Amino acid sequence: MFCSDPESGLRAIIAIHSTALGPALGGTRFYPYADEEAAVADALRLSAAMTYKNSLAGLDLGGGKAVIIGDPRTAKTEAVLRAYGRFVESLGGRYLTACDVGTYNADLDVVARETRFAHGRSEAYGGCGDSSVLTAYGVFQGMRAAAQHCWGSPSLAGRTVAVAGVGKVGSWLVGHLVDDGADVVVTDVDQGAVQRLQARHPQVRAVDDTAALVRTPHDVYAPCALGGALDAETVEALPGRIVCGGANNQLATPEMADRLRERGVLYAPDFLVNAGGVIQVEDERHGFSFDRAQAKASGIFGVALRVFALADAEGISPAVAADRLAEERIRTVGRLATIRLPR
Ligand SMILES: NC(=O)c1ccc[n+]([C@@H]2O[C@H](COP(=O)([O-])OP(=O)(O)OC[C@H]3O[C@@H](n4cnc5c(N)ncnc54)[C@H](O)[C@@H]3O)[C@@H](O)[C@H]2O)c1
Structure with missing residues (x-):
């Protein structure tokens, strides 16, 4: 799913590789990709890897991954994270998100203000903290x-x-x-x-x-x-x-x-x-x-x-x-x- 919200500047891609074992779980990578093609390729590759990892770990989870295009040091605003959270919510639980390169527990707490499907949250919110x-x-x-x-x-x-x-x-x-x-x-x-x-x-x-x-x-x-x-x-x-x-x-x-x-x-x-x-x-x-x-x-x-x-x-x-x-x-x-x- 391509997510675009020009007002906040959000450009993201959510890739669901498999839901055979359950909802597709994988983190959100916040990274300054050179172009959209590179971002799509990364999301697809990483989501497939999560299918295998989650299956072998014995979890009731499929594989997914999301990427937000941008430099996390400058582009990671409250509005971007919450806009992204609304896109995650719109998938109705088929995709569960978490932390990855460029995102931290505190960011997932912000994403979670818009969606029930954000994990990897900080301990203050009953989350698992540093994985x-x-x-x-x-x-x-x-x-x-x-x-x-x-x-x-x-x-x-x-x-x-x-x-x-x-x-x-x-x-x-x-x-x-x-x-x-x-x-x-x-x-x-x-x-x-x-x-x-x-x-x-x-x-x-x-x-x-x-x-x-x-x-x-x-x-x-x-x-x-x-x-x-x-x-x-x-x-x-x-x-x-x-x-x-x-x-x-x-x-x-x-x-x-x-x-x-x-x-x-x-x-x-x-x-x-x-x-x-x-x-x-x-x-x-x-x-x-x-x-x-x-x-x-x-x-x-x-x-x-x-x-x-x-x-x-x-x-x-x-x-x-x-x-x-x-x-x-x-x-x-x-x-x-x-x-x-x-x-
Ligand atoms: N954190 C997690 O829960 C988790 C889960 C699964 C996989 N991983 C993977 O484990 C690896 C480490 O993750 P992390 O969370 O510890 O990241 P981190 O950024 O805390 O640690 C990586 C360390 O590697 C060092 N480093 C980078 N390039 C190096 C090089 N060429 N030679 C020697 N050292 C170098 C960095 O300076 C840093 O200290 C990553 O590949 C990550 O994808 C992490």
Whole structure:
């Protein structure tokens, strides 16, 4: 759906990829796209990814995503956010929105003044707050599952974990790793982020950049910055046995998953292990309970083990195995809606 409100300046696109498992949930990205075509392409790509993520997370949700075209630093006004909220409302609940790049809990509180279908709200409104908390927790569960699959024990104690990007997700993840007894080495383009982390965890080592991090001996590589982290050069150079991190769209191209497999590196699919955030956001639909959401995010451990086992059994990459499990649930559970109920 194209949303246009010239008075406020709102230009947005809402993409619904699937409602087979429930309403399409996905965040709202506020970004200065070069043109409308680029915005449409991003909305379509991201909405499809949410269908797979939500299915694999076991949520009763389809996949959707929205983009608002503009620079969030200058274009994000009350009128724009509320105009956008009215378009979300007009879809009658087929699309549920939340935070993404360029939007925050406080923005969703404004959107929610016009719609019942805004989640990812601030704690003051009974919302789930910062979703990076359970995103990182889920990544940690995925990493424990990968350790179990590779080494026969879920413990990361004594293993060296290299974390690329210590923003919100990366820094929470480091906390779990340190608690588990892992040796952690990090990098970030923002030196302030590294210093804040080391103030909390002085035992954490830091290196200059991701190229240096990849060269540093380690057992597990955790991309927690931007997309495309697993390019050909990085994939050839990785010294460890596991890749498991919070960043979205880690594979620069789909073939990278096969190359990792050929090199004997176990790749924990990003959309599987970083689903803790959407699990945290979805829980708002039931009146947010952190404990319940965390219990659900713990399930990532078991799903990851299933994905790794399927990949081994079929001789495919875990990325393809994860897609298959997501599609199977959409097929078998999504079909149930054809059993008609009286209205
Ligand atoms: N926050 C969530 O709930 C959530 C949920 C799912 C997925 N993700 C994904 O996780 C990743 C991190 O999200 P976040 O919320 O922690 O964002 P963030 O902006 O808080 O952290 C990203 C960090 O990466 C650093 N960085 C950027 N480019 C880098 C580079 N080239 N090398 C090293 N460090 C670099 C930044 O300085 C920043 O500290 C993103 O890919 C995001 O899409 C986040």
